[in-house]
Amino acid sequence: MATIYDVSVLAGVSLATVSRVINKNGNVSEKTTKKVMEAMDSLGYRPNAIAQSLASNRSNSIGILIPELCGPFFGNLMAGAEKRLRDANKHVIITAGHSNEESEKAGIEFLLSRNCDALILHLDALSDDYLEALCEKGIPLVIINRYIKPLHDRCIYLDNKTGGYLATKELLDLGHRKIAYIAGPHWKEDAKARFEGHTQAPRETGIKLENELVYMGDFKQESGTEGLKTLLNSNHQFTALVCANDEMASGAMAYAREQGMQLPEELSIIGFDNIVYSSYLFPALTTINYPVEEMAKMAAALILKEVYQVKGLKISNEFYPTLIRRHSVLPEKG
Amino acid sequence: MATIYDVSVLAGVSLATVSRVINKNGNVSEKTTKKVMEAMDSLGYRPNAIAQSLASNRSNSIGILIPELCGPFFGNLMAGAEKRLRDANKHVIITAGHSNEESEKAGIEFLLSRNCDALILHLDALSDDYLEALCEKGIPLVIINRYIKPLHDRCIYLDNKTGGYLATKELLDLGHRKIAYIAGPHWKEDAKARFEGHTQAPRETGIKLENELVYMGDFKQESGTEGLKTLLNSNHQFTALVCANDEMASGAMAYAREQGMQLPEELSIIGFDNIVYSSYLFPALTTINYPVEEMAKMAAALILKEVYQVKGLKISNEFYPTLIRRHSVLPEKG
DNA sequence: TTGTAGGCGTTATCAG
DNA sequence: CTGATAACGCCTACAA
Numbered sequence: 001m002a003t004i005y006d007v008s009v010l011a012g013v014s015l016a017t018v019s020r021v022i023n024k025n026g027n028v029s030e031k032t033t034k035k036v037m038e039a040m041d042s043l044g045y046r047p048n049a050i051a052q053s054l055a056s057n058r059s060n061s062i063g064i065l066i067p068e069l070c071g072p073f074f075g076n077l078m079a080g081a082e083k084r085l086r087d088a089n090k091h092v093i094i095t096a097g098h099s100n101e102e103s104e105k106a107g108i109e110f111l112l113s114r115n116c117d118a119l120i121l122h123l124d125a126l127s128d129d130y131l132e133a134l135c136e137k138g139i140p141l142v143i144i145n146r147y148i149k150p151l152h153d154r155c156i157y158l159d160n161k162t163g164g165y166l167a168t169k170e171l172l173d174l175g176h177r178k179i180a181y182i183a184g185p186h187w188k189e190d191a192k193a194r195f196e197g198h199t200q201a202p203r204e205t206g207i208k209l210e211n212e213l214v215y216m217g218d219f220k221q222e223s224g225t226e227g228l229k230t231l232l233n234s235n236h237q238f239t240a241l242v243c244a245n246d247e248m249a250s251g252a253m254a255y256a257r258e259q260g261m262q263l264p265e266e267l268s269i270i271g272f273d274n275i276v277y278s279s280y281l282f283p284a285l286t287t288i289n290y291p292v293e294e295m296a297k298m299a300a301a302l303i304l305k306e307v308y309q310v311k312g313l314k315i316s317n318e319f320y321p322t323l324i325r326r327h328s329v330l331p332e333k334g
Numbered sequence: 335m336a337t338i339y340d341v342s343v344l345a346g347v348s349l350a351t352v353s354r355v356i357n358k359n360g361n362v363s364e365k366t367t368k369k370v371m372e373a374m375d376s377l378g379y380r381p382n383a384i385a386q387s388l389a390s391n392r393s394n395s396i397g398i399l400i401p402e403l404c405g406p407f408f409g410n411l412m413a414g415a416e417k418r419l420r421d422a423n424k425h426v427i428i429t430a431g432h433s434n435e436e437s438e439k440a441g442i443e444f445l446l447s448r449n450c451d452a453l454i455l456h457l458d459a460l461s462d463d464y465l466e467a468l469c470e471k472g473i474p475l476v477i478i479n480r481y482i483k484p485l486h487d488r489c490i491y492l493d494n495k496t497g498g499y500l501a502t503k504e505l506l507d508l509g510h511r512k513i514a515y516i517a518g519p520h521w522k523e524d525a526k527a528r529f530e531g532h533t534q535a536p537r538e539t540g541i542k543l544e545n546e547l548v549y550m551g552d553f554k555q556e557s558g559t560e561g562l563k564t565l566l567n568s569n570h571q572f573t574a575l576v577c578a579n580d581e582m583a584s585g586a587m588a589y590a591r592e593q594g595m596q597l598p599e600e601l602s603i604i605g606f607d608n609i610v611y612s613s614y615l616f617p618a619l620t621t622i623n624y625p626v627e628e629m630a631k632m633a634a635a636l637i638l639k640e641v642y643q644v645k646g647l648k649i650s651n652e653f654y655p656t657l658i659r660r661h662s663v664l665p666e667k668g
Numbered sequence: 669t670t671g672t673a674g675g676c677g678t679t680a681t682c683a684g
Numbered sequence: 685c686t687g688a689t690a691a692c693g694c695c696t697a698c699a700a
Contacts, residue, residue: 003693014671019695026696027669049447050393051693054384054676061448069412069428070610075404082403082430091444094403094428096416110425113383114395221614250614257616276404280555280584282591282616337677348687353679360680361685385677388692 002043011039022047053115061091062303063111063119067099071247072275073292074122077144080296081120088304090117099124112139118303120144120296124188140307142299146189156299156317160190163288163321164197167242167270170286170323172201175332176240176268180213182227182252184244191219194244194272212236217248224251232259239268239332246271246278246287253281253328268329272321283327295319336377345373356381387449395425396637397445397453401433405581406609407626408456411478414630415454422638424451433458446473452637454478454630458522474641476633480523490633490651494524497622497655498531501576501604504620504657506535509666510574510602514547516561516586518578525553528578528606546570551582558585566593573602573666580605580612580621587615587662602663606655617661629653 008018013032020026021036028036039045053059062085066074082092093114097104104126111119118140123131128148134141135151147157171179181198184191195214202209215230217223224243228251231238243249249271256263263269264283271278271287278285298319304310342352347366354360355370362370373379387393396419400408416426427448431438438460445453452474457465462482468475469485481491505513515532518525529548536543549564551557558577562585565572577583583605590597597603598617605612605621612619632653638644 004695005693015694016671016673016696017669020670023695029669032669046443046447048388048449048693049444050384050387050449051676052695054382054388054678055693055695057676057695059384069416070406070409072404072406072409075406075409078403079430086430091429095425096413096420109380110383113380115382115384221611250611253616254614254618277555277584277611280588280615282587284588339677349678350680350687350689351685354686357679363685366685382677385692386679388676388694389678389680391679391692 001048002045003048004045006043007036007039007045010043011036057115059115059117060089061093061114061116062300063108063114063116064092064094064121065097065104065107065111065119066094066122067097067124069094069096072277073245073273073290076276076293077122077296080293081300084297084300085304088300088308088310090304090308097123097125101125101127105130108134118142118307120299120303122146140303142302144295144299153317154302156295156302156319158190158290158295158319158321160193160321161197161200163272163290164194164242164244165201166197166321166323167272167288168198168201170325170329171240171242171268171270172205172207174268174329177207177332178213178236178238178240179209180215180231180236180238180241182215182217182224182231182241182243182248184217184219184248186216188219191244198242210236213238217244219245219247221247221251221254224248224253225255226251228252228255240329241267241269243269243271246273246275246285249285249287249328250278250281253285264328264330268332270329274324279326281328286326286329287324289322289324291319335382336379337382338379340377341370341373341379344377345370391449393449393451394423395427395448395450396634397442397448397450398426398428398455399431399438399441399445399453400428400456401431401458403428403430406611407579407607407624410610410627411456411630414627415634418631418634419638422634422642422644424638424642431457431459435459435461439464442468452476452641454633454637456480474637476636478629478633487651488636490629490636490653492524492624492629492653492655494527494655495531495534497606497624498528498576498578499535500531500655500657501606501622502532502535504659504663505574505576505602505604506539506541508602508663511541511666512547512570512572512574513543514549514565514570514572514575515543516549516551516558516565516575516577516582518551518553518582520550522553525578532576544570547572551578553579553581555581555585555588558582558587559589560585562586562589574663575601575603577603577605580607580609580619583619583621583662584612584615587619598662598664602666604663608658613660615662620660620663621658623656623658625653 008015095107097107120142122144143155186192215227217227271285274287274289301313305313342349354362429441431441454476456478477489520526549561551561605619608621608623635647639647
């Protein structure tokens, strides 16, 4: 691989001059620039980003840490951030945190060791304290889907509680009184908030929901299946089911079908996230929209603004869930 | 951030010695090792991967280029490779090629400029020639889902043609004679091969399929919807539909539902890929299994073997599709 | 406008 | 077993 040195020799100029034309800083005469350019592509020269990064302490790359690399939710998160950043000529380095503390820590270390200029983090396990410490070290970071008070301007988050509220409220408004719930793991903040919203809705209007009608899932499809199975076997009647995310909802729907239930006639189901294929389920899933791609773009914008001093960017930290009505919910006919 | 120099001072040894204990090469006395270790964690020292990479010309990171960061297929591809590599203490750097030549080239350049030790590529647009040239430059790479003869031992590919054959064969065996097809874009090799398999099946048994019953999609859900709509309006009857991937199949199913069709009674549908949610569709989708995660792991293994000299790894380059029977296909009752 | 030289944090090759 | 010291490829004052 040709180096900047080879270029300088071939162009008959100094290292410094070549560096200047690469970075388009400093003043270089048109003639010299041309010479250098020609030398560069006659050699097929490509700057070594590693060396640039070491010398300049800038890598033009942003680290992204997410729990898993697959799945529709995180897919959109990655895609949103990558798109926005690519447009600004920055690159992303992505790694998985696998929802456990050690792994999340290792992921952050890895990203930092790669000289990332900033981090976008979707964490499940790491403590607020750790993140605050990170911030204090001067590491620019943006936290997605989590609200940490002292770091509020570095958080891009959704009002999960309101989302949970909206879902259950919709069912209540349609006359449902026996509503089951398949939850996400309560040690995840978003799952907890969604559940709180779920309990708030009936409380407001003096309605009581049965505690037995709650199943603890893990946000994966299988646990939706498992959840509905358990609920159905519990001898508690219910006419509607709220799932803490769409994946569990689709798992539950598949199980309902398997049991020969008519949907939505025999059971109204509502999800959360509005992942891409929720509208392709049958019946199309009524759900709560989680604008994750927008949020990821916003995270990217925040970094562009703070770290790279891009002007004219408006930042909003809080995003709001909305109800998407489709065909998986029917009024209670009782 | 503490450097190796700080550590050496605090431990009262030389740079070289510290480097030795970091890399566990060279012989260092137990006593010295201990001193250095203590100095390292009292300083919270973490090696700067960038500097290591520059000095050693090894980055322990593997570049992955895929068309899109989201979507179930590529999600599994990433996840498979990342898992296998992480187990071997290597890291991945992921970037998107967006299915166009320029972008794919830029992606590769980016990965190379980050000093990746090897590349895993899923390309759509880049020519064989370009890849061969890359190989000749001595850049270790693995190509997924594409067969390039001169590079055959660096390719991990699926027999897409057989897959296409299996799908249509299944329908023929069940008595279907009017079979529509929603294709992927023919400039993508896999799409082309699948279609060839589709046409081979009837030819074998002297059956003729109508050419009009083919719609050109783009592998996205919407084009499945659009495709079925077009097909239905074409005034050509058909009792079964083959889709070149599951996403288009789900789009088609949603449209069929919308039109009030009974599935699978009024139309048998078969997909390709066996993406994670195909079993959650209703009816659960009969499809062709594409072991993408396995293949990605194999790609990783190939790199571990060739680049990092890991012993005892068995490599297979070709993978085979299998028919997954679920509930979206019924025998033709004509 | 251009060139010189020191430095970024490591690794690796020598001697000792 | 340990320590100097020259790379690695580039950036960036500072000089000229």
